[in-house]
Amino acid sequence: MPISMMRAFVLHLNLFVINLILGSRISSCKQTLNSMGLGDRLYSNQTLVSQNGAFTLGFFSNSPNAIYLGLWFADTASSPKLWVANRDSPAPTEVFLELTNEGNMILVDSKGKISWMSATSEKNVEMAVLSDTGNLILQSNETATVVWQSFDYPTDTWLPEMKLTSETIFRSWKSLINPAADRFSFRMDDYGALELLWNDYVSYWKADLSIQPSTFVDTTQNRTYTIILTFFSNATSSYYTWMERDNQRCYIALGQDGVLRSHAWNEQLKEWFVLYSNPTNACEVEHLCGPYGICDGNTLPFCKCPPYLTPADSKGWDQNDWSMGCVQARALNCYTDRFVALDYISYNLSGMTSTGSNDSNMCEKLCSHDCTCVAYICSADGMCFLQDTPLVNSQNSPNFGGSFSLRVSGSDNLSPSRRTLKVDLAVCLQAG
Ligand SMILES: *[C@@H]1O[C@H](CO)[C@@H](O)[C@H](O)[C@H]1NC(C)=O
Numbered sequence: 001m002p003i004s005m006m007r008a009f010v011l012h013l014n015l016f017v018i019n020l021i022l023g024s025r026i027s028s029c030k031q032t033l034n035s036m037g038l039g040d041r042l043y044s045n046q047t048l049v050s051q052n053g054a055f056t057l058g059f060f061s062n063s064p065n066a067i068y069l070g071l072w073f074a075d076t077a078s079s080p081k082l083w084v085a086n087r088d089s090p091a092p093t094e095v096f097l098e099l100t101n102e103g104n105m106i107l108v109d110s111k112g113k114i115s116w117m118s119a120t121s122e123k124n125v126e127m128a129v130l131s132d133t134g135n136l137i138l139q140s141n142e143t144a145t146v147v148w149q150s151f152d153y154p155t156d157t158w159l160p161e162m163k164l165t166s167e168t169i170f171r172s173w174k175s176l177i178n179p180a181a182d183r184f185s186f187r188m189d190d191y192g193a194l195e196l197l198w199n200d201y202v203s204y205w206k207a208d209l210s211i212q213p214s215t216f217v218d219t220t221q222n223r224t225y226t227i228i229l230t231f232f233s234n235a236t237s238s239y240y241t242w243m244e245r246d247n248q249r250c251y252i253a254l255g256q257d258g259v260l261r262s263h264a265w266n267e268q269l270k271e272w273f274v275l276y277s278n279p280t281n282a283c284e285v286e287h288l289c290g291p292y293g294i295c296d297g298n299t300l301p302f303c304k305c306p307p308y309l310t311p312a313d314s315k316g317w318d319q320n321d322w323s324m325g326c327v328q329a330r331a332l333n334c335y336t337d338r339f340v341a342l343d344y345i346s347y348n349l350s351g352m353t354s355t356g357s358n359d360s361n362m363c364e365k366l367c368s369h370d371c372t373c374v375a376y377i378c379s380a381d382g383m384c385f386l387q388d389t390p391l392v393n394s395q396n397s398p399n400f401g402g403s404f405s406l407r408v409s410g411s412d413n414l415s416p417s418r419r420t421l422k423v424d425l426a427v428c429l430q431a432g
């Protein structure tokens with residue numbers, strides 16, 4: 001096979017794999033529409049494309065019996081889904097989108113069940129268009145009085161020119177393949193700062209960029225990307241918006257792992273890369289690995305289970321949904337449990353109960369005699385602490401200096417399970 005053909009073959013294979021992974025079908029063989037009028041339908045063999053050709057609205061599926069209406073970049077094979085209409089209510093069967101005669105946009109499956117709607121009946125909607133900025137707009141007529149727009153109902157992605165107001169909430173996907181709204185959110189706080197939250201109440205990153213226009217220049221990959229973030233405020237409203245100075249293709253998205261990243265497209269290499277990540281260390285994301293999960297920001301996937309524990313939801317875990325954390329592979333039995341030493345794990349001692357002792361044997365006794373105690377930790381200066389609630393936010397950190405001992409089942413025939421950290425185990429059997 002000539003090299004060029006081989007390349008084409010490999011490229012084709014890559015596209016095929018990417019399409020398998022992302023679930024998007026190759027769109028070039030589809031019929032495209034530029035707008036929808038009253039009574040028009042969009043079937044799964046069709047897409048709605050923006051005037052400039054940059055954005056596509058269509059259907060995608062990442063798993064069986066789950067069809068979504070989504071938006072993506074038209075010409076990048078590996079485009080992320082920039083917006084998902086029915087993220088929490090996938091349609092189980094063949095679907096179509098209809099702009100009803102009343103001006104309501106509805107997503108209907110073959111059984112007639114409506115899985116999503118714009119709720120714009122009788123509001124003078126006359127047509128639907130996909131703007132050149134990737135905004136699905138329901139408007140009254142050609143002179144474009146906007147009645148409804150997808151920019152007001154974002155999923156996890158902040159596109160250039162989209163306004164981030166005090167009402168805007170971006171929510172992370174549940175897993176790499178499941179767009180359901182999940183535990184991490186990105187929004188503006190009451191004072192105009194940008195903020196990342198876990199479960200809507202624990203803030204794990206904040207930056208007040210409202211003071212002055214912020215420009216971020218990045219020159220990786222032989223190109224200069226200049227992201228200009230602006231903040232507008234008057235007596236009644238305030239919002240952020242952003243753009244890339246040279247209109248290079250970029251987007252900002254809250255990852256399924258709770259990290260806010262700005263992504264840029266390298267046209268030469270035909271690939272996406274990350275310009276900025278906040279927080280820079282994913283392990284700072286609150287509850288990232290769930291109860292008992294251990295975070296390592298330097299290796300993918302970020303979350304592992306400690307030895308003798310196993311993912312609580314192994315299917316989700318394989319798709320980077322770590323929210324359920326890890327559970328004991330074998331049931332604990334207070335009286336026969338033992339402790340496994342994990343000296344490379346750091347943990348925030350402030351939530352733990354101090355024993356006031358620097359004697360680790362004593363500490364182990366205290367923990368083993370208290371059936372609710374799940375771990376004991378001796379800090380770098382030797383003081384011991386007990387933990388009686390599920391461990392969260394533990395991190396792989398070889399320089400911790402203290403010692404961390406986790407309660408595990410004392411049953412025979414234990415071996416570290418799959419997908420747990422591979423480490424040398426120093427098992428300290430229950431003393432005394
Ligand atoms: C697209 O799908 C619809 C409904 O399934 C069908 O009626 C129509 O003929 C299809 N169009 C093309 C071009 O395949």
Ligand SMILES: *[C@@H]1O[C@H](CO)[C@@H](O)[C@H](O)[C@H]1NC(C)=O
Pocket residue numbers: 140141142143145
């Ligand atoms: C479009 O709608 C606006 C108000 O909704 C109206 O003032 C205008 O005349 C309409 N234009 C056309 C071309 O129908």
Ligand SMILES: *[C@@H]1O[C@H](CO)[C@@H](O)[C@H](O)[C@H]1NC(C)=O
Pocket residue numbers: 221222268
């Ligand atoms: C950057 O430019 C250099 C020299 O022109 C080239 O060797 C290198 O491959 C380029 N890197 C990227 C990521 O495009």
Ligand SMILES: *[C@@H]1O[C@H](CO)[C@@H](O)[C@H](O)[C@H]1NC(C)=O
Pocket residue numbers: 234235236237
């Ligand atoms: C504030 O700005 C908004 C959006 O630009 C505008 O609609 C509104 O009239 C302004 N309010 C005042 C009091 O200036």
Ligand SMILES: *[C@@H]1O[C@H](CO)[C@@H](O)[C@H](O)[C@H]1NC(C)=O
Pocket residue numbers: 348349350351
């Ligand atoms: C430990 O937790 C306390 C209280 O929750 C918090 O104030 C502190 O910043 C945490 N320390 C670290 C190093 O994360």
Ligand SMILES: *[C@@H]1O[C@H](CO)[C@@H](O)[C@H](O)[C@H]1NC(C)=O
Pocket residue numbers: 358359382
């Ligand atoms: C523990 O504390 C006692 C008294 O507070 C002290 O005498 C002893 O040296 C300490 N032991 C260690 C190992 O730090």
